[in-house]
Amino acid sequence: MRENVRLVTRMQARDMSQTELAEQINDAVEQLTGRRGDASDRTVRRYVSGETRWPQSRQRVALEAVFGCTAEELGFTPRAKRAQGGAIVASDAQHPQEEPVHRRTFIAATTGTALAGMALPTVGTADVRRLRGELDALWLLDDQEGGGPALEGRALTLSEQAMSLQRNGSATQRVRGRLYGLAAAFTATAMWAAVDSRRLDRAQRHMESAITLAGLSGDGQVQHQTWRYAAMLADQRGRPADALAAAEAAMSTGAHRRDALYASLSHARLALSLPGTGDHRRALRALDRAADAFSRADGFESRPASMGFFTRGELSGLTGITYLRLRQPDQAECYMHRCLTALRPDQHRNRAYYMAHMALAQLEQGDLEQACTTAAAAVPPRGSVGTGRTPHLLQVFTTGLNMRAAGSAVANEWNERARTI
Known part of the structure; x- marks a missing residue:
């Protein structure tokens, strides 16, 4: 046998x-x-x-x-054929039932x-692997260049491909779950691209679709990704209660419970949302938990490429933003220095984003000249494709500088430069 x-x-x-x-x-x-x-x-x-x-x-x-x-x-x-009454018949015929x-x-x-x-087309693991490769390529593009219309459009096209296989192919339950997960991840990536380029109404529409698909997938990692992007969207829209709810939803996923690195990111996003609700003590506790979970995370565990950005430097950056929102600019600047030191040289988008936050922290401390020097380093090179969040932060910086030192030489010099951003 x-x-x-x-x-x-x-x-x-x-x-x-x-x-x-x-x-x-x-x-x-x-x-x-x-x-x-x-x-x-x-x-x-x-x-x-x-x-x-x-x-x-x-x-x-x-x-x-x-x-x-x-x-x-x-x-x-x-079954082997055998002779019966002079005729050759298949032994299948011996089953009168x-x-x-x-x-x-x-x-x-x-x-x-x-x-x-x-006779539907068969959908199997080869199709899932192909789409997973496309997703990894999108995440690498985002890590290097940030979100924008091109990334958003490509992600939506791939989401539709995953759903077309779901609708028109023959697949096992596990493959169908993975297709839902891929469609959710692609749609969440489109949502993130719209958030990063400050097209928030489009991001809102993508979010609603991504949450539905993530729920159908049953994939805790995809659900975590979708909810943390939803928290970022609510944060960008100035809705701290919604950001808090989304951060807490990310903490209810299986990925948060099983993997300390996901838990660290969940606590960091929770900390970011809490200053807006006035709960400063809980924000500090969340920062402590984020640091503790990060120290316990297994650095060799296999994870989706979407978690590749979350390094010790990224955690320091999110911690610095939280301290800035807690009105502790000296602590914020300290963590921003740690972040910028730890970022990889190729993380240009993240470096500019955290540099802009460090400029805001220095401005809050009254160090105007140093703040302008730092802000200048965050200005995207002329002709580059920048994301929407950093220019928005630089506009906030310009407004804050003119409120503090309108008509001063340092403000006038910065305003001249800001016109080209």
Whole structure:
């Protein structure tokens, strides 16, 4: 008795468990005969082990319908023919419980409209891997260049591709869950691109779709990503209560519970939302928990590329922003220095963003000349594709500077430069 390698290979290609195959066999029998089949995971286990070399006709034809190929191509071998009354017949004929007329009708149905209606394109792990590669490429592009219309448009196109496979293909439950997760991640990436370029109404529409898809996926990592982007969107829109609710939703996901790095990011986002609600003590506690969780995170654990940005430097930057919102600009500047020291040289977008926050911290401390020097370093190079958040911060800086030192030489010099931003 040898394992049916052909059947196992086709099941693996679809990421199909034995229970799932049994359910699809029963579905096929019901569609073809009007009565549901009785295959179980034990039935499939006998197929896989080689114990059953030639399934009975209903299940054999159902298997052919599920995989779109013959039973022989699935690794099954017809029973040996033997002589009987001078004639050569297949030993299949020794099973009188299969009514000949019903059997012929059943087999004929597989070549008619019933089987044709089932012949959907197969969607398997190869499709999931391809889309996952596209998602990783989008996250790398965001990390290097930031969000914008191009990133948003590409993400939405890929989300529609994932949903088209979901709607029009034959797939196992696990593959369908992964397709929902990919569609959610692509849509969340489009939401983030719109947030990063300050097109907040578009981001809001993407968020509503992403939350629905993430819920359907059952993927805790995708749900965490979607809720933290939702918290950032609410923050950008000046809605601290919504930002707090989204940050707390991220903390309810499986990713937060299972992975200390996700937990660290959850606590950091929670800390960012709390100053706006007036709960300063809870914000400080959240910062402590973020630091503690980060120290416990396994740096060698495999995670989606969307978490690649969250380094010790990024945590320092988020901590610095929180202290700035808590009206502790000296602490904020300290953490911004730590952040900028730890960022990779290629993280130009993040460097400009945190540089602008450090300029605001220096401005709050009254160090106007140093603040203007720092702000100048955050100005995107002429002709570059900058994101919307940093120019917005520089506008806030300009307003704050003129409130403090309107008409001064340092303010006039900065205003001249700000006109070109």
